[in-house]
Amino acid sequence: MQVINSFIEFLQQMGAQAIMPVFIIIIGLVIRVPLKDLIKAALTVAVGFIGMFAMMGILGSSIAPSVASMAEKMGLQLTALDVGWTVPASFAWAYYLAPVVFLLTFGVNIVMILLGWTRTLNVDVWNFHNFMFAAAVIDVTTGNTVLALAAAVITNVTALLMADWAYKLTEKDYPGISFAHAFTVYWIPLSLLLNKLWGIIPGVKKVQADPETLIKKFGNWGDPMFIGFILGFLITLVAGLGVQAAILTGLSLAAVMLLLPKMVAYLMEGVSVIATRIQEVAEGSKLLRGKELLIGVDGGLLIGRPGSIVMGVVMVPIVLVIAFILPGNKTIPMGDLAVLYGLWQWTVICAKDNVFRGILSATVISALTLWIASDFAPAVTLMAEGVGYALPAGMNQITALALGNEIIPWLFYRLALLF
Amino acid sequence: MPSRTIKVVFACGAGVAQCTAMDIQLRKFFKEKGWAIETKKGNYGEVPGTFRSWKPDLYITTGGTGVTVPDSIKHFDGLPLIINRGKEDLFNRIAAYLETIE
Numbered sequence: 001m002q003v004i005n006s007f008i009e010f011l012q013q014m015g016a017q018a019i020m021p022v023f024i025i026i027i028g029l030v031i032r033v034p035l036k037d038l039i040k041a042a043l044t045v046a047v048g049f050i051g052m053f054a055m056m057g058i059l060g061s062s063i064a065p066s067v068a069s070m071a072e073k074m075g076l077q078l079t080a081l082d083v084g085w086t087v088p089a090s091f092a093w094a095y096y097l098a099p100v101v102f103l104l105t106f107g108v109n110i111v112m113i114l115l116g117w118t119r120t121l122n123v124d125v126w127n128f129h130n131f132m133f134a135a136a137v138i139d140v141t142t143g144n145t146v147l148a149l150a151a152a153v154i155t156n157v158t159a160l161l162m163a164d165w166a167y168k169l170t171e172k173d174y175p176g177i178s179f180a181h182a183f184t185v186y187w188i189p190l191s192l193l194l195n196k197l198w199g200i201i202p203g204v205k206k207v208q209a210d211p212e213t214l215i216k217k218f219g220n221w222g223d224p225m226f227i228g229f230i231l232g233f234l235i236t237l238v239a240g241l242g243v244q245a246a247i248l249t250g251l252s253l254a255a256v257m258l259l260l261p262k263m264v265a266y267l268m269e270g271v272s273v274i275a276t277r278i279q280e281v282a283e284g285s286k287l288l289r290g291k292e293l294l295i296g297v298d299g300g301l302l303i304g305r306p307g308s309i310v311m312g313v314v315m316v317p318i319v320l321v322i323a324f325i326l327p328g329n330k331t332i333p334m335g336d337l338a339v340l341y342g343l344w345q346w347t348v349i350c351a352k353d354n355v356f357r358g359i360l361s362a363t364v365i366s367a368l369t370l371w372i373a374s375d376f377a378p379a380v381t382l383m384a385e386g387v388g389y390a391l392p393a394g395m396n397q398i399t400a401l402a403l404g405n406e407i408i409p410w411l412f413y414r415l416a417l418l419f
Numbered sequence: 420m421p422s423r424t425i426k427v428v429f430a431c432g433a434g435v436a437q438c439t440a441m442d443i444q445l446r447k448f449f450k451e452k453g454w455a456i457e458t459k460k461g462n463y464g465e466v467p468g469t470f471r472s473w474k475p476d477l478y479i480t481t482g483g484t485g486v487t488v489p490d491s492i493k494h495f496d497g498l499p500l501i502i503n504r505g506k507e508d509l510f511n512r513i514a515a516y517l518e519t520i521e
Contacts (some may be wrong), residue, residue, distance in 0.1 A: 086435060123502075126436045175481075177502060223464040258465075261435045265460060268439040275440070279503055295502045300432025300479040309463050309485055338464055342432035 007165055008096045010091075013390035016094035017269040023099050024270055025245040030103065033277045041270040052090060053389065055260040059083065060392025062252035065233055067332050068394065069239035077330055080325070080377035082259075082397055084335020085183070085402035086264035088380050092132035093267065094387040097139060097148060104149060105131045105156040106240035106278065114287060118160040119167075121282055122180040122296035125275035130182035131156045133383075134409035142416045151412040155182055158408050162188065163296055170302065180251035184346060186407040187365050191350035194361040196314070224338035227316060228257030231334060257338055270407030291395070300342050307348040311358045312341020314351050318359075321364050326367055330374035336401035343369070343402055369404025376403045379413060421517045424455040426475040427462055429497065430485055434462035437481045444500040445479070448510050454517075476520060477513065493520075 011019045021042030028038040064081060071078045092098065105128060112118040131152040137147035161194055163180035166188050170179070179185060199205050232253030236246035282288060302308065319333050319340065336343065348358030377399040384391060384398060391398065403410075427445065431437035437459035449456040459469055463485035469475065470489055478488055479497040488494045493516050499505035 086433070124436075126440075174498075176504070177498075212457055223468060224462065225465075225468075227464075261433055261462070262460070265435050265439045268436050269443065272440060272443050276443075283503070295504070297501055298432070298437055298481075301501070303432045303463065303482060303485065303500065305483045305485075313464070338462060339433045341463070 003133075003200075007111050012096070012386070012388045015049075016091060017046045017053070019096070020049060020090075020094040020098075021046045021270075022215070023094070024274065026099050027102055027274055028277070030099075031274065031277050031281060033273050037273045041273040042268075045267050048270065049090065049094070049262050051263030051266060052087065052260060055256050055263055056083065056087065056272045056389075057392050058252055059256045059260075060395045062256075063235065063334070064392070064394035064396075066236040066239045066241060066245075066249050066338050068396070069241060070235050071332075073239060074324075076324065078332040080330045080332070080374055080397040080399040082331050082334040082336055082373065082401045083398045084260060084281030085339070085400045086261055087335070087398065088133060088383065088400050088403060089129040090264060090267055091380075091387050091389070092129040092136050093271070093382050094131055095136040095139070095383065096386075097135045097145070097152075098132045101132045101135045101149065102128055102274075105152055108156055109160060110151055110282070110285075110287070112157070112160060113291060113293065117261055118164055119292065120160050120163045120178045120294045120296040121288070122160060122163075123158075123275065123279045123282060124181065124296055124298050125278055126271050127181055127183065127298055130159070130406065130409075133403075134182075134412065135408065136383050136386065137379040137409060137413050138416050139387050141379050141413065142419075144416070147416060151315070151409055154412070155406075155408045158182075159185060160296070162186065163294070166346075167294060174301070176294060177301070178294035178296050179299045179302070181299035182408070183402055183405050184299035184343065186405060187344065188346050188350065190365065191344075191347045191361050194347070194364055195351045195354075195357055198357045198360055204360070207354075207356045224257035224261075225254040227337050228254035231320075231337070236330075238385070253334070257335070260335065264373070279349065299345065302349060303342050303347075305348070305353065307353045307355045307358060308341045308345040310355050311344065311348050311362055312339070314355075314359050315340045315362050315366065318363055319370075322363070322367055323370055326370055328374070329370045330377060330397075331370050331399055331401065331404075333370075335400050339402070343405055362397050368399060371404070372406070372410050373399045373404035375399050376406075376410065376413070421454050421520075424457050424475060425449070425517060427456060427458045427477040427479060428466055428469050428473070428475040428492075429458060429460045430463050430466045430478070430480045431460075432462060432481075434460050434465060437497075441479055441481070441497040441500040442508065445497075447514075448513075452514070475503065476517075
């Protein structure tokens, strides 16, 4: 045990760019991926992390001082920077429990299928970061590894059950596919409930909006570069740092919003060797042969619908306004503003593609999301330290708006904090 | 067989996970065929700009198109590349289309 601890400590001192490649090799060897492929994957992951950290450095030096200055001027408590979902996801993959969580949750999925408890085979390996995140936040805040692994398993189990249950909503358009995507599925019951509510309110219940027309109007405003530039410019201007600084900050944030996901794509590319092998293993397994399975995939698959895109674009200013006026909110939305249509696309689906109702539901859910994301900020900041990453100067706390969708890990987190 | 490099844009929710998965699968197919490919990945907000500035041949997404696609760009649903079902059929359709643009 001491050898393992020393090894983990050795890796942690080098940082996430060294930890995750090792984990990729460990997991890969267990599921028998050829070593040559693993080494390339490990190096790709390291490159992705180094690129991601470079972007975080730019984020820290450009926007963080403007946010702090603006918050002070306006008397706001916006202390947690939304760095976008890709950052905590990457940290989760580099957390020392990641290989254990990966094998454990995949094993639980197989057992659940064999016992007839789920029809979903979750092959969306990259998104196992949700289960790794659940374990990591509990572990960094409590030091209780058993509770941390329990949080990961329960998150996994509930995501699978939600995927089975929600299949009826998407079966017509996506037969044979379910969405065991812990990032997005947990708000489905509330979205359905809210849709029922909008259906009984006079004046609201008859409103319809045509997504095809709206998307032509809003099109480009969902571009992360535009969002980054406008946001960086306005925040710096409000902070009173001058037009020149505002332009430069806008440009820096535009670069970060565009390039950060590209860096994370390299991480994903590294993980893909694991994903491909897992899919081969599962589909070739004698145990699963003959079973009518649903293939569990990323909820992002649902986003190509015009209604979701419109909702995501319209929600950008709404979320910003809510962030500024919501009591108790500490999150300054930023990194995830470009992917709001992915976070809350179920609001539109549950409203049967009625964009107006989808936006109303997303507005309610965005407030809850901001609270949860704010609540997670101290744990995510600790998690960053846990993978050997020091926040750039000027950054106080980090979080991601998308983490506000992680209801099950959050419930565990709140429960753990009670004891 | 295409005589020039085929430019492909992938789009998905964040321009990260599914785009990369589809990219890897399509690159493998192109490599097997000995065809040249150049790709870009992005979210749905980014792709209209990429259409204008980069002028790709193919646009591959998960699910719907997400945005208005110019007539010069052929859209394919890349779902089979993610779920590993119907992949061969998709490759055949892409190959057949590429024959027509030369």
